[in-house]
Amino acid sequence: MAAPPRLVILLLALAGFASMASMRVTDAMLPALSQAFARPVADVAQNITLFAIAYGVMQLAYGPLGDRHGTLRVIGLATLACAVGALGSALAESLPMLLLFRTLNGATAAAIIPLSMAWVGDNVPYEQRQVTLAHMLSGAVLGLISGQVAGGFLADTLGWQAAFMLLTLLFLGAGGLLLEALRRQPALSPPKADQGRIAFFSRIREVLLISRARRILALVFLEGIAAFGALAFVASHLYTRLDVSLTQAGLMVALFGVGGLIFAALARPLVARLGEPGLAAGGGVLMGLGFVGLALASLPVLATASAFAAGLGFYMMHSTLQINATQMAPAMRGTAMAVFAGCLFLGQSVGVSLGGLVLRLADSLWLLAGAGLWLLALGLAFAWLLRQWHGERATAATAS
Template identity: 45%
Template sequence: MTTAPSPLSPATRRSILLLSFATFSSMAAQRICDAMLPELSRVFFVSLAQAAQVVSVFAITYGAAQLVFGPLGDRLGKFRVVTFAALACSIGSVLAVFSTSLDMLVLARLVTALGAAALIPLSMAWVGDTVPSDQLQETLARIGVGTTLGIVGGQLMGGVLTDALGWRWPFAFMALLFTVVGLLLLADFRRQQAALGASLKPGPQAARPPFFKQALAILTGRWSRVVLLMAIVEGAVGFGVLAMWASHLHRSLGLPLSLAGAIVALFGMGGMLYMAVSRHLIRRFGQQGLVSIGGALVGLCALVLAYTPHWLPAVPASLLAGFGFFMFHNTMQANATQMAPHARGTAVSLFASCLFLGQSLGVVLAAALIDRIGTGAVIALGGGVMALEGVYFAWALRRRDARA
């Protein structure tokens, strides 16, 4: 006979809600430029591949910064680092508003990425440290809601505000968002410190192995290597190629940026739909079924979006692609949080680093291939690789379970 898990305290639930706001902001910052790439190309008189630097440089910086924020969060406190990183993001967003060249805008995106890098992985790690194991997956899904809505908000606001007011206004929106979220986190951090009766300065902690020793232990684990490799591929063909979807709809079908951004934003809505039914699907299909079905859905929908002669089929294709992608991605997250419970911040940060380094690789490769094979073929290729990855990861999960 199983007992119902004890409910989380109101204070913990409030902190989790604020962390969801932080993950929303981080993901919105990542996707805010997707729909504005053609406009940036026009304003700065550069090619689409050059304009895509605002996405690729963000992703490279984001991924590399994980190597710093993981151990920093383990030592200084994950909530503390998330708080001040959110405030730092507002500075980068303000710099973007006042950029006068593409190089200056890329630099502003780099500054924003340095702060945004801490928000999602350390939020997940804080939940892993704070929430009982019997409620961990459900609580991670709540954090995932913020991340998923960030995809919707970033792509939609990027397209709508660029069309209506110009490319600077999406960054003004992000500056305001990061400022508000950072201040709310700061107030909650001070409440946590007061409740603990501790000063803002961290107290004595047990000695931890150096970062490189922790990272080496994770990287040499057989299953950890599989998860991290899958994260690189997922970042490249999922998040990376996704940056080209709105531009493809704009260029091939002549849609305004606002409509193209709104259609691609349905990818995030598909993720929200998955979150709503995830508990049932996990019980019904298990991890192996989720990754194989999810990958196949992404591959099929990418084909539809790449070659449809009319924009209407792109609407359900984008929605179902998001649903399938998050079937795969949330299974990856669940495995990442369990790679090294003794150094969860470092482990999740390594996972995020691989994910977003893969994204940067995907953006660079996609931009380079566009001139040779076209945006439609690039999107179809990304979907096909995602489907193959789902099949492979399901096989890897079966092998792991058979050895257990």
């Protein structure tokens, strides 16, 4: 490689920070947006749904584009394009305009994290890959924390528009740095040989023909429905149930991301000690306890601890899904990882829509508790599948 992997991972973490901050920035400001546009929380929450739909659908384009033109080049250009959606959101004077630019933001942010994972899959040996992914994605986790906290804090102080202006500057900086690094060292993202017309759907079809790939994609879709769908409403739930400010609610929810940072710091010993099935099962248990705890918490300290447990559990299970996803289709890793991320965030869009429906019929307590039980069952099911796959691999190795 022409550049130290550490430099590339740092730049990808910076771009991932901006992407995830943008995705979660409106979680804690939903009550403020509801007041600004004189619409119910369920209506303004559509900005999260549309962001996630655009994010998921655009994976169909970015995966094959990354395979053909180089993952890092596509990431850099898409990061700069994110600034347009963020700036438009800041200047929106009506809810339809906000929804339009949030959709654009989701469509452009879609390239960043899945293609970053594809680059790691192409350049890091499998034995080191889960730890490397955890370290690189720590930038995305920091973005999740910062987006939730900054969204609530700025909505309380300077106004919700300030959060989007800050994101605009962040995207410009991250994209500019990445493209400058590519200009200095083009070997970081060499163009691949001409493969003719990009056959989007045939590439995706080849991934979907793989049995294990279908199972992994189904698992991450179901994970996105429950985890990210419920997470979008946690700050509003705490704001109402505990009678705290938006800033306080955002800080409590940010402990979800802190759980992810703790996992990134401890990834090596946790992977060695628990193995993939242990991480999946333990993650499911922690998410179940965490989301049920958030639903029932009567004190801020209990909500904070529950958010931390849910976040640690999510990253334990999700990183295990990621490492298996990098091996779904090694010959088309960019496409495979893009479809993987697309399923996650299409699941989020479905989850937010279902959450809005639940809120029209029942209290948010039932939404969060149901998500916790869903994720508990999902983690245990994934652990069972991993044991089956590892057994098949051991049998095949013995036979050969």
